[in-house]
Amino acid sequence: MGRQIYDVIVTGAGPSGMMAAISASSEGANVLLLEKNPSPGKKLLLTGHGRCNITNIRIMDNFRETYHENARFLTSALHAFSPEDVRAFFASIGIPTHEEDAGRIFPDSQKASDVCRALEDAVRKNGIELLMESPVTSVSPAKDPSGDLWCVKTNDSEYTGRSVVIASGGKSFPHTGSTGDGYRIAEDLDHEITPIRPALAPLFLASFSDPMTDRCEDCGAEFTLAGVTLPDVGTALSVDGKTVARSRGDLLFTHQGVSGPSAMSLSRYLPTDTGKYPEGKVRLIVDLLPDISEEEVGKNLLSAMTDNPNRHMKRLLCETFHFQEKIALLLLGETMDLSANQVTKKMRNQITEKIKRCSFDIEKCTPLDMAYVTAGGVSVRQIDPKTMGSKVKEGLFFCGEVIDIDGVSGGYNLQNAWSTGRAAGLAAASFSRREERRE
Ligand SMILES: Cc1cc2nc3c(=O)[nH]c(=O)nc-3n(C[C@H](O)[C@H](O)[C@H](O)COP(=O)(O)OP(=O)(O)OC[C@H]3O[C@@H](n4cnc5c(N)ncnc54)[C@H](O)[C@@H]3O)c2cc1C
Incomplete structure (x- = not known):
């Protein structure tokens, strides 16, 4: 039996990774989603004190202040998949939402666990192969007679894909699985990482x-x-x-x-x-x-x-x-x-x-572990804002908190995960189709 080549391999089943995987598979791509934890979305379960502030419909009111110095980078992905689109998407997978104060959107059930379960169900219904307890240790380009492919290694296996989406999150709340692995992987692939620091911390x-x-x-x-x-x-x-x-x-x-x-x-x-x-x-x-x-x-x-x-x-x-x-x-x-x-x-x-x-x-800088969000990350200068594709390595995509984007409190960080996840998933699927035709 020949070796399986996935169209898209996504590393990390947090909000951005699940969204990227669902988006890629909706375009017909065969997708492998690798997660280091025994279950997906561990940080997602903690969001909004367990209620999950999914997004914010007043996102454009103070856009620059909301996403700080790299706000412009997000414009295109946010227009393509806006807070209204996010609400429609969640309604389509059985999670109706409502607005609370200051434009904050929550699931009607008030449960982050419902949001997480609905995403996992959508992953499975779309035929995405979801492998738990599979920590990705390296991602490297693999020259292959059948074309330019990617080799993704976990501690005990090796997978081949036409494209890879890095969705491994930031480096805060490390017990949820976000231990900064994506920064090392991106650095090994010649990407600049802007200094990591706490954001949204006491x-x-x-x-x-x-x-x-x-x-x-x-x-x-x-x-x-x-x-x-x-x-x-x-x-x-x-x-x-x-x-x-x-x-x-x-x-x-x-x-x-x-x-x-x-x-x-x-x-x-x-x-x-x-x-x-x-x-x-x-x-x-x-x-x-x-x-x-x-x-x-x-x-x-x-x-x-x-x-x-x-x-x-x-x-x-x-x-x-x-x-x-x-x-x-x-x-x-x-x-x-x-x-x-x-x-x-x-x-x-x-x-x-x-x-x-x-x-x-103020006594000292808050430890990164205690921050809700990590500021800094893969430099936006090396990422195409429309596709989330690397400008350094073809076929490599980034989404979510691993990118040097952080927002203020109010649903904006998850919106970043949904919009960039969507853009990366669609673009990775389209890239793989192109590669497939070339083979
Ligand atoms: C307590 C708390 C409350 C929050 N509340 C809100 C809120 O209400 N609204 C909001 O907008 N934002 C909130 N946030 C921020 C939000 O949760 C994050 O911005 C969001 O989860 C980022 O999504 P992500 O997919 O990029 O990364 P993550 O959610 O960090 O997911 C990354 C995934 O990748 C996996 N992973 C990491 N490395 C590897 C590897 N090497 N191999 C395989 N898998 C790997 C991790 O295990 C994890 O499952 C909150 C954060 C915290 C900590």
Whole structure:
């Protein structure tokens, strides 16, 4: 029996790899999908806290900010397979979706496991050969009398294909299988890898016990900000006194620092120095009232204090600005135990400034393992944005997070996986047909 030649071999059965495989087989290609884990889509199962924020229909609103410096690269793939197309695709495989706040799209069942199962079913229904526990160790061009082929090796087997799609994901949350194998494979095939760093990661704050832990005025006990959520605040990241990124959204204090979209979006701009940052070098600045100017905040505070001279400052701040008690305590510092008529103009100005620019020292760069997404990857300069085909090696394609593309929180990273997976799968199938005719 002759050796089997696959039209398309896809490495990695995450969202982008499954989409690439389904797309290629819908064009009649015979497809092999290799996954290192015992089951596909392990990271997909974790998405949206298990609910899977599949995409975002407001993708074009802030396109440049959403996908950062390489946004333009995605334009073509996103137009060809838009969030609406993604919704139609999922409806066609039994996953109807609905819109939630800020354009975020979720499956009606609210279960990432349903999304994963439907994709796996579609893979099988399309006749795609899905092999689990098959970690790809190398991909190399194989000169063959029957044409230019690719040799894909796993730890115990070898497969031949007319084209290969690398869909092995990034290097964060490595227990899900995304251990950066694709970067090494691409590098071995002469591709440039832009520096890998955490994106969408929580921030570690320095001196966590001060000011994060404070004293309760009534009982004298220490309290912690862990668990406190600030809805819709403005955030900025300052490095050496210069603002390098801004964001807006919810912020959540944790036991180590801060999490939530408005903190996590800043993480890709953290200096990647190893060890602790020098004191004051990297700071998180929070604007607690981003829709109100500093002048207005000052005026509101003054008038509240004038109207209620005997009111305790903590109560006054909570009533005037609807702050939670712990936040009022954080803002007040030494004025914590004073009533309004005991607060000097200087102290009042300091409180106003803190409301608009409450700043915290960031301790160190978050480890890549903890990031939801990996920034950096296979350079977009070496990839055709229409086909996701390598400009360096014919017949090699990339999709998903292995490419140097990352988006903010809100369904944008999965949309990247669907759009680039679709483009790579279709183009790999068409490339293989061309190669087949040549043989
Ligand atoms: C906790 C969490 C929540 C998230 N929530 C959301 C969300 O709600 N919405 C959103 O848009 N994004 C979300 N993301 C990001 C999103 O999950 C990723 O961007 C997306 O999964 C990337 O898809 P991918 O196919 O490129 O890579 P991955 O999902 O990482 O899949 C890569 C696959 O390749 C396999 N693989 C790796 N190396 C090899 C190898 N050598 N051989 C064979 N197989 C290999 C891996 O095992 C894995 O199955 C979240 C991420 C995390 C960690």
